[in-house]
Amino acid sequence: MNAGPPRVLLIEDDASLQRFVSLALEDLGVELLTLPTVDAGLAELGHAAVELILTDLMLPGRSGFELIDALAANPTLRGTAKLVVFSAGLNPQTRQRLERPEVWRLLSKPCSLADLQACVRDALALRGEQRCEPTAAPQDEPETARAIADYFDGNETLYRSFRASCLQQFRADLVEGDRALAASDAQALRRLAHSLKSVLLTLGHPGSAALARALEDSSHAADWAVAMPQWHELREQLQALR
Numbered sequence: 001m002n003a004g005p006p007r008v009l010l011i012e013d014d015a016s017l018q019r020f021v022s023l024a025l026e027d028l029g030v031e032l033l034t035l036p037t038v039d040a041g042l043a044e045l046g047h048a049a050v051e052l053i054l055t056d057l058m059l060p061g062r063s064g065f066e067l068i069d070a071l072a073a074n075p076t077l078r079g080t081a082k083l084v085v086f087s088a089g090l091n092p093q094t095r096q097r098l099e100r101p102e103v104w105r106l107l108s109k110p111c112s113l114a115d116l117q118a119c120v121r122d123a124l125a126l127r128g129e130q131r132c133e134p135t136a137a138p139q140d141e142p143e144t145a146r147a148i149a150d151y152f153d154g155n156e157t158l159y160r161s162f163r164a165s166c167l168q169q170f171r172a173d174l175v176e177g178d179r180a181l182a183a184s185d186a187q188a189l190r191r192l193a194h195s196l197k198s199v200l201l202t203l204g205h206p207g208s209a210a211l212a213r214a215l216e217d218s219s220h221a222a223d224w225a226v227a228m229p230q231w232h233e234l235r236e237q238l239q240a241l242r
Contacts (some may be wrong), residue, residue, distance in 0.1 A: 006124045010034045011041040011055040011067065012086070014195035015172070017109070020202065021054065021086075023070035023158055028126060042070055049064040050124045053078070054107075057087040057094070058194050068102050078102065082135045086111075094110045097151070104221045109198040112151045113125040114159065147204030166199055169240045177231055189227065190219040197233070208237045 010021050013036040013173075025032050035041050036061055041053070047132070057064035064085060071078040083102055087094075088109035098106060107119055120126070144159075152159040173192060180188040197212035213235050218227040 005029050005031045006052065006126075007031045007033060007050040008052045008054065008120065009041060009044060009050040009081075009126075011038060011059065011064070012060055013037065013056070013155050013191075014199070015169045016166045016199045017056075017161075017195065019169075020113075020162055021116065023162055024113045025120060028117060028120060029077060029225060030120065030124065030126075033143060035094070036060065038064070038067045038070070041067065042077060045079075045081075049079050051076075052082050052120065053081050053083045054086045055083070057085060057089055058191055060191065065097065068098075071102050072100070081222075084119060084123065088194060102104070110151060110202040112153060114153045134200075142206040143206065145204075147202060163203055165242050166203060170242050175233060177235060181228060181231055184222075184224065186219045186222040186227075189231065190216050193234075196238075205239075205241070208241075209233065211237070226239075 008025065008030045010018065010032060012018050012021070014036065016032050017068070022032060030052075033044060035044060038055075041055070041059060044050075045053075055064045055067055065088065068083070071083065082104035083101055084105045084107055085098055087109045087110060090098075090106055090108045095106060103124065105119060107116065148154060148156050148159045152162070173196065177189065177194055179185070180192065193212045193216035197209045197216060200206075200212055201209035211230060215227060215230040215234055218230055
């Protein structure tokens with residue numbers, strides 16, 4: 001291992017969730033490497049060791065399950081790194097599939113900054129970090145206040161930073177959703193909806209998150225008669241947030 005800070009590899013293609021992890025870990029004294037695909041992650045592991053791997057399951061190209069298979073087939077790639085599956089799709093069947101020696105812990109999206117930090121500290125045996133002082137949430141936005149309390153440890157400044165990055169990312173999400181619908185690319189639309197449901201819930205928009213979840217299901221079934229109006233409704237809500 002390097003003598004420098006612990007290296008954490010995040011395999012996640014959603015820019016908003018990449019930002020969330022970056023916010024959570026910025027005060028923990030780690031080096032965060034973020035890559036969008038399993039192939040890129042495996043290439044990085046072949047280049048240099050890491051101490052912790054955080055991976056989503058639903059990724060472009062190969063899935064997180066295929067990453068686990070690849071690490072099981074070639075243990076030297078993982079080395080002594082702990083593997084955490086960080087996903088919004090941890091239903092009972094998925095959890096059962098992930099009962100494997102390569103998987104150290106499961107972490108469900110959305111989670112709080114504190115829970116993510118605690119997971120990383122446990123994995124790397126880090127001491128507790130200095131927490132930011134909580135700041136008051138706007139009293140006229142109950143869902144926002146709840147999101148700040150639940151996911152950002154009461155810190156409105158961190159929430160606002162995350163929200164700003166999400167609003168920028170929504171521009172690209174709108175383009176991607178339109179492209180997926182025009183191309184009848186059900187997998188791409190499902191992957192986008194899967195990411196948006198976690199992001200929207202973390203931002204304090206449970207209604208929009210529920211719509212994204214429904215879109216994920218309909219696009220998984222390639223039910224375009226249902227998915228098309230769902231996307232248009234979700235699109236309007238994303239535009240309104242921007």
